[in-house]
Amino acid sequence: MSSGNGAPENAGPGSSPEGGSHSHPPSRPRSQTQRSQSAVQSRTELLHRILEEALAGKITDDELVDRLRNLQATPEESTDILDELAQRRLQNQQGARPQGGGDRPEGTEGTQDNAPESVRNRISWELLKEKLDALRTDKFGDSDAFDLLASLRDDEDDGAIPKAVLDVAPYLADVGGPSESDEHITKTLEIRRVLSREKVADKVITHLQLANLPDPLPRSIWRDIVADKFVHFEKIFAAIDSAFDHDDEPKDFHGGYVLVKRDQFCARKPVETEGDWVRVFEAWATAVKLVYRHRAAELDAYKRIILNVFRARRSEPLIAIHIDRDVREDYAKSPFHLDDRTRSDIPLFTHLTSPYASSSRASKAPLASRLSNPSAKRSFLAVHPNQPFVESVLWGLEHGFWPLDEGDWDADEELMNNYSMDEPDLDALRAFRDREVNTRRWSSPIDPQLAPCMKTSPMFVVWQHDKARVVTDHAASGLNDGIPRPEAKVRYDAMQDFGQALHDAHRRYPGRHITLYKSDVSKAFLNLPAHPVWQLRQVVAVDGNYHIVRRLVFGSRASPRIWCSVSALLCWIASVRYRIRGLCVYMDDFYGWDFGDSDYLLFFHGCPYDDEKQLDGQQLKIIGFWVDVISLSITMPPHAVDDAIAAINTFIVTPNRKPHLREWQRLAGHLNWILNAIPLGRPALSSLYRKISGKTKPNASVFLNREVISDLSWFRDLLPSALGVRFVDQGRWDPEEADCEVWSDAALTGGMAFVYGHEAFVYKIEHPDPANEPDILFFEMFALTSALAHLADLPSPPRRILFRTDSLNSVDIHDRFRATESQHNAPLLATASITIPTGIDFRVIHVPGEQNPRADMLSRLLLEDYARQYPEDRISFFSPPRELLPLRWQNTF
Template sequence: MGWKTSQPASYSRTARYTEEDEPLPRPSAREFANKVAVQTISTHADLFQVPQVIRVDRLESLLRRHPNQPFVRSVLQGLREGFWPFMNTRHDEGYPLTHDDAFVTPASDRERDFISGQRDVEVQKSRFSATFGPDLLPGMYSTPVIAVPKPHSDDLRLVSHQSYGEFAQNTMVDGAQAKGPRLDTMQQFVPALLAFRRKHPSAKLVMWKSDVAEAFRLLPMHPLAQIKQVVTSNRNVDWCATFGNRGSPRLWASVMGLVIWVALFVKLLPDIFCYVDDSFGWELESNLLYYEPYEKYMPSKQVQLLLLWDFLGIPHKEKKQVHGTSLTVIGFHIDPNAMTITLPADSKAELEQWLQDFINTPSRRRTLREFLILAGWLNWAFNMYVLLRPALSNVYDKISGFTRMHAGVTINNAVKADLHWCLEHLQRSNGTLLLQALDWDPHEEAHATMYCDASLAGMGFWVPERLLGFYSPVPSEPPTDTIFFFEALCVASALRWYCTNILANTDASTRFRLAIFTDNQNTVNVFNTLRAKPAYNPILRTAVDDLIKYNVDLRVLHVAGDDNSVADAISRNNPLDAKRYAPGLVIRPFQPPQEPLGAASS
């Protein structure tokens, strides 16, 4: 992640341009902008420093056995020389050489005083340059600085608004490179906890969570990036990664990912998870260690992680190092002994209200930024509401191709329908996930097993333990006529038959486990991820409706075509072959669910 991989610019602290350096013909606007920036940095070296908080040499010594050494070297280079946040500062003709977007009036005296005080703190901590000015120097871009409330807190956070204005710094960031740090969420945590519980079913556990202080601010930026993030409460150059830059999350994930790797594979601390600046996990209730700096006993893994942070120079504050028999982590309340995850009532109500406001906006338009906030919020909620992932299919399709954060995007009927569907399920949910309901073997513990197949002529499924098979011709006017659509619709049809014919009169409080096999890998992938393109998404929504209504846990698995001969014969309307493969088989007609074909659900 070092700057040289993204910005092959010539820079050194003693560099000076002379007439002999001038290329012929006259340099382009990009070359000229870069030359001016280098000259400003060279002649005002006191304003551009690369602070080092993390002890890079110590981190390097712990990473010698890391399997991806080019990546390690890149991150270490960034820590030593300053990171490059995936920006293209050799920008096109449309960008001015120097730009001042700094003058945003604080909304209140409290915010003004906070910004002013925080500026002094940043200078004292060697993360801002000394004040200069009043004018910007050539090549500088100045950023609005605002104070925003921290989540679930009355405290304020200083944010550089690098998405503000036509020439915002974030418009220079390559979104494809900056996106995608994969953070540990409940989707990683839950399977690990379930695996632990299988081995230790009666163990008494505590949850723990440790927070890095001022995480992004531990990352130095390269001087050619610093010159683009001057802040103005007076004039100061910001030397570190900011909360408002699109590249900062991935840079931080790169550094913290290596630290967690050390914890797991060098310090041998199992089952440690990380979400941005929060590391978390569980520990045996009896397994405590004394942590001298805080003068108290804490869970052993938590203490050992803090000792690693201390060795590497990663700061933390006592009040953010917490543990208990249950704990709120990334917004979810986890009880590792009751094996439940709960979305707090206030968070659930806030999410529902935000969805309603988004859907009912009078203009029927929202900015790309608002769409992305919605997607981020729902993806967070899907840590617990896994089945509701189809709600984002049309959202992602609608914003595809948009790049400017303030571009208006129409909320079409398909987007509204998906979001209404999600909202209705959220409102009916009690907000608690029972983890042990997720832990079962579809080969050994399913209450029923079914096999599905489809051809361009028909769809067929059968239930081996009942010697029952079902056939339907493919719909005459499907939304798409690909074999994949019919394969997925066949699985949804099998689920609907099982729910309405077997479970309709059973105890609704009992969870049923259903395993469905298909020889179409795309269908397996779609049902396992619950993500599909809009044409196929109604099939997933229909299946989820049935799973929730009838309290079913579904696993869709792949079977080789040679082992799926009965369903294959049924789908081709070849009952003689089907009965030859399964003597005694009875085949009946079925009608697929009509919702995926355009009919309203009942």
């Protein structure tokens, strides 16, 4: 037999009686160092004695086969014995006459009936026919008898590539076969091979037709199932009708023709409903499991996938029916795991975006070609307002995406090795390699002499909660350098966006039962084929072997942008066609809200998502945060707080205070994710981003300065007390809904002031160090911070505070809660120190200066004028909360 990858394990040429060469099946290795010369001689004598006993009629042909098997004779030894047996019996029958003599005219070929090989083949078949029938009564699926038969009948092709060919082109052994580690596919191919011989298949089919099945199948369909070919479900549906003749195979006719009944040849019954499909699938799958017993779990899982599509599109069952047809047709071309969702991503996407008529014979043309056909019914995407974008995405799904690369290619690229890894990382990398090769997302090992312009990238493993993620570092290899950052930039829907959607839903539908849902895409980037030319740049190495990566990778600058393009179309379909409310996307997570009685998951069941990650409820974990529509909050789980604190501590104690740029970027990404639940923590990252701005070399060291350490330490210490986001409150209320209204102002030559109700507060500014004094915007902002600190200390602090100021810059910075300069970032840090632990919500709106007279008079220290004009107000001096500022700014006023 051939090995799992299609290469013969120990194939070698053998001489036939005509002098031709044949490629024999692999033999058991026989090393002369393991056998003494006497042992070899004894074995030869024993085989010769068995042959003589058979010639003398002392043992029957069946006994000869048994003796050879008990002796564990190799296929070559068995073939030699049968060759000699056939030749000597023929000689005895012909009186030892020469093969070429007799009545045959000179120059005329002998008939097959008189040829030694034909006799040997005929005898071999007769010898084993009865034995094969006996062996077939063993547990079905045992292929020993078929393998023995194949080894003795070498006029049948065993599928192995001849050794002479492999000597010249050894790489052909790796083409087209499954990975040796994929035992499932290898077993399928082995059974398929041994059943491929017509006479073997005939007897197996006859045996299978005796099985007691709920829906018996005709012989023609059994033949396709045994051969592991594509089976038309319409034919099965017609065949399981009680009136169908199950002995339906064509009958041999004279002149090379066959006789076929018209009603059998044309018999098809359309599969149009979920019930039709389930009945036909069960009939087909039951038959497949009888022949390929190891596929039972695979077929059960595949059935669940298709049923999910049926339930996702209850009004359009043909979508699921056609997806199933396309997937099974692809399988017939090249076997794969039917329950592998990543192999059905394009059929799923194509059919989900396609129109369906009532006919079961809808066109199978690609979506792009149907869109360009003016006579075809327009699909959902045909009304998309950006058709060039739609066509580019669909073209990429079919032909492969180009990753926005604009860089130069060097014919002599430098090869890069993987980073140093410990054993757990290596095991994870090897497991990933095996999975990718088995699914053909990676190539089998290629020639170590890479072609010009082929480029390697190092890989490393990142662990998160005991789950390994393999990263292909296109930054280190320089591939990302050719992809412009602006072109690859993406913006995901953050929790603030989702909070706004939930807030709007609560206000618009008071009292309605709102439910959350989410669906996680399975292996998002691995669903995206890479352009064939770009694949040459995606070479990776594992255990000294090079592989070409055929899909986009985690580690490419372009992968998020391309994935977002695909997910954008899915979201557009969901929003426009299915009217799904509040749909948001964060990388590979789709989530949203709907009413409790809606089928909000229908759309998502038709996409390549992880089944166990399609969830819904009123409390749901979305992109790592707990969202609660009852308490109206978004919070971090405790382990996420612990992980963030540990990450910050590890970073700030980096030896020599020089973390690599990659470590800076990794921490920034981690903390940016946390900002989904704690958006007011954004000022803690300002100094970090200023520090790495403009730097591009991932392995370059970046000095960790005092300001960054201070800001990160502030964030770390604040995390345990963070309350999360109350999305119904966070800045989304109208001014008239405020619990307290505060007016504030500041003047460099005066002071800071704020007023609420009939309480007026003022602080006189002094500048001990004019060279290091803050600007006016600092004091405008810190006046607001001082008012917040005062109100938070009240016995019953207000929950919603509205600030009015005549500083447009202060309004803008507080609205974004982000500042570009360190001195303006400092008041934001102080403000967040108050609002995050207390949950106080505030808004800042602009008023013209003339509409803010009280705070203006106080900030210019016109206290007597203020008292005369507003005698009912009480003026007090306050001490600003300078201890909340970073140390650098505490003593600058």
